[in-house]
Amino acid sequence: xxxxxxxxxxxxxxxxxxxxxxxxxxxxxxxxxxxxxxxxxxxxxxxxxxxxxxxxxxxxxxxxxxxxxxxxxxxxxxxxxxxxxxxxxxxxxxxxxxxxxxxxxxxxxxxxxxxxxxxxxxxxxxxxxxxxxxxxxxxxxxxxxxxxxxxxxxxxxxxxxxxxxxxxxxxxxxxxxxxxxxxxxxxxxxxxxxxxxx
Amino acid sequence: xxxxxxxxxxxxxxxxxxxxxxxxxxxxxxxxxxxxxxxxxxxxxxxxxxxxxxxxxxxxxxxxxxxxxxxxxxxxxxxxxxxxxxxxxxxxxxxxxxxxxxxxxxxxxxxxxxxxxxxxxxxxxxxxxxxxxxxxxxxxxxxxxxxxxxxxxxxxxxxxxxxxxxxxxxxxxxxxxxxxxxxxxxxxxxxxxxxxxxxxxxxxxxxxxxxxx
Numbered sequence: 001x002x003x004x005x006x007x008x009x010x011x012x013x014x015x016x017x018x019x020x021x022x023x024x025x026x027x028x029x030x031x032x033x034x035x036x037x038x039x040x041x042x043x044x045x046x047x048x049x050x051x052x053x054x055x056x057x058x059x060x061x062x063x064x065x066x067x068x069x070x071x072x073x074x075x076x077x078x079x080x081x082x083x084x085x086x087x088x089x090x091x092x093x094x095x096x097x098x099x100x101x102x103x104x105x106x107x108x109x110x111x112x113x114x115x116x117x118x119x120x121x122x123x124x125x126x127x128x129x130x131x132x133x134x135x136x137x138x139x140x141x142x143x144x145x146x147x148x149x150x151x152x153x154x155x156x157x158x159x160x161x162x163x164x165x166x167x168x169x170x171x172x173x174x175x176x177x178x179x180x181x182x183x184x185x186x187x188x189x190x191x192x193x194x195x196x197x198x
Numbered sequence: 199x200x201x202x203x204x205x206x207x208x209x210x211x212x213x214x215x216x217x218x219x220x221x222x223x224x225x226x227x228x229x230x231x232x233x234x235x236x237x238x239x240x241x242x243x244x245x246x247x248x249x250x251x252x253x254x255x256x257x258x259x260x261x262x263x264x265x266x267x268x269x270x271x272x273x274x275x276x277x278x279x280x281x282x283x284x285x286x287x288x289x290x291x292x293x294x295x296x297x298x299x300x301x302x303x304x305x306x307x308x309x310x311x312x313x314x315x316x317x318x319x320x321x322x323x324x325x326x327x328x329x330x331x332x333x334x335x336x337x338x339x340x341x342x343x344x345x346x347x348x349x350x351x352x353x354x355x356x357x358x359x360x361x362x363x364x365x366x367x368x369x370x371x372x373x374x375x376x377x378x379x380x381x382x383x384x385x386x387x388x389x390x391x392x393x394x395x396x397x398x399x400x401x402x403x404x405x406x407x408x409x410x411x
Binding site (some may be wrong): 089119143144146147148149150157159160162164165167170171183 | 282315317321343381382383389396397
């Protein structure tokens, strides 16, 4: 495989108007990624799949990462695709797409029309992160039930406070159970007093 | 009801057995427990091992795993019960004919286990259905499951047919357990309050008091 800078140049020339950026991962996993804008992500994916130099015929992994707002910088959800070529035995190319964290605006184009294997994984990202994949053939929850309204893998998710009875609370559970008025053993109360004093 | 022990023994030598009907009934029931064939997670592997040749659950008459709740009288909840799966588990239990029993196998089935803090895991199946025997362990060894079945057999052996202490002989008792609904954030309700009672004030109980009692 060519270095990522070369790949970026090739794509910029092939896909008109595509805004690409190279994202270095921290800590360096030696796998820098290509960040595509939402409007051209599908075209970039299609190019990687069909171009004879890449022939990325296999999408091995789709996931999402939640970035909370940091200072003035707004937060965003980053969808990550790992692409491999089985026919050329090369890869991965990591393709990233970013969308705002607000659920109504959190839309990215679906790459399921290109790689059928992405279907369930995009549904999982939709289920747990609340990313809407435009163009997905069957976008509904896959792990949680249909009536569920939260997105549990988001960093600001609050799990339901069912701490009615906590025989062995510790750390976060101890704090949350105390807030929810859960029933705890006497030792847990002492532990809680200690942490409060600190 | 009471038969002289000496007479009993004498009759036995002649091939005549005198015993209360209840004892015979319970003996029949406890000696052929048919578990429901279903597993939820890794504990099911241990359950399968218990039924297979090495541990041989057949020695205790509980080897006939039935693939339908209509023919089963023991539910072994083997593994993590996710909130998505819990309504189905309760529904299966409702579909079993009475008398029926339940063994909660492993840390997850009794309390949620290592996944207790997860948003998607039920903190013990005893929140929705009555559990006769709890087995701790992650996963429990086949010996532990066999011990649980023997414990259940001892429990069955002491049950009375006439006194209305069992819910299947109680005309007023409900035999259907409400199936929780999928809510927007959690199962609704989060527990069957008629069935599941967390200790009312755990904070007031000290070790000295337990020792005194």
